[in-house]
Amino acid sequence: ETGVTQTPRHLVMGMTNKKSLKCEQHLGHNAMYWYKQSAKKPLELMFVYSLEERVENNSVPSRFSPECPNSSHLFLHLHTLQPEDSALYLCASSQVAAVRSYNEQFFGPGTRLTVL
Amino acid sequence: GENVEQHPSTLSVQEGDSAVIKCTYSDSASNYFPWYKQELGKRPQLIIDIRSNVGEKKDQRIAVTLNKTAKHFSLHITETQPEDSAVYFCAANLNSGYALNFGKGTSLLVTP
Numbered sequence: 001e002t003g004v005t006q007t008p009r010h011l012v013m014g015m016t017n018k019k020s021l022k023c024e025q026h027l028g029h030n031a032m033y034w035y036k037q038s039a040k041k042p043l044e045l046m047f048v049y050s051l052e053e054r055v056e057n058n059s060v061p062s063r064f065s066p067e068c069p070n071s072s073h074l075f076l077h078l079h080t081l082q083p084e085d086s087a088l089y090l091c092a093s094s095q096v097a098a099v100r101s102y103n104e105q106f107f108g109p110g111t112r113l114t115v116l
Numbered sequence: 117g118e119n120v121e122q123h124p125s126t127l128s129v130q131e132g133d134s135a136v137i138k139c140t141y142s143d144s145a146s147n148y149f150p151w152y153k154q155e156l157g158k159r160p161q162l163i164i165d166i167r168s169n170v171g172e173k174k175d176q177r178i179a180v181t182l183n184k185t186a187k188h189f190s191l192h193i194t195e196t197q198p199e200d201s202a203v204y205f206c207a208a209n210l211n212s213g214y215a216l217n218f219g220k221g222t223s224l225l226v227t228p
Contacts, residue, residue: 004159031214042217048214048215050214090160100211101213103214105150105162107160108159
């Protein structure tokens with residue numbers, strides 16, 4: 001596998017379920033991101049792990065919990081979600097040299113999540 | 117909070133015509149402005165980016181211009197082709213760093 005991969009590609013869950021989304025990058029990058037993509041809304045940055053720090057969007061509800069065990073793997077743990085959480089969840093990675101630096105972000109194919 | 121405004125939300129052009137998408141940003145510290153293309157059912161992919169030390173960058177049929185004073189940047193596609201049909205997202209980095217703020221996207225349709 002090359003690039004950024006995500007599993008599962010599709011997920012249907014009830015509001016009481018607990019599930020996890022997985023992302024893996026094979027690019028040797030040191031930063032990983034979770035985005036939420038809803039219809040007619042901007043790509044919304046949820047969490048970033050980079051340079052041993054975690055940055056989070058304060059508007060993301062606590063029912064979303066990220067985990068980054070190493071620089072190649074990123075998880076998004078889901079529990080007691082709401083129907084409005086149905087969206088495409090995209091993972092991305094990039095190479096970051098310093099806090100005040102930037103580089104191309106490479107996206108995974110996304111997980112299409114439906115909450116019933 | 118800091119945001120990126122993108123216009124228009126939809127754009128329809130005939131094959132061979134030019135397409136222009138405009139974005140404005142509010143974070144004065146933004147210094148990196150990428151553009152991503154997302155085809156239906158596929159992942160976003162970078163097509164061009166510009167850094168704040170230049171005013172224009174061109175790559176074959178696509179070009180991006182930046183006006184830092186006005187906090188505007190634009191994507192220009194010339195000689196459009198049907199395969200250019202996709203959703204285009206502009207973005208600006210937050211606080212000169214690696215996190216990005218995206219616009220809402222422009223759905224471009226190029227008709228033969």
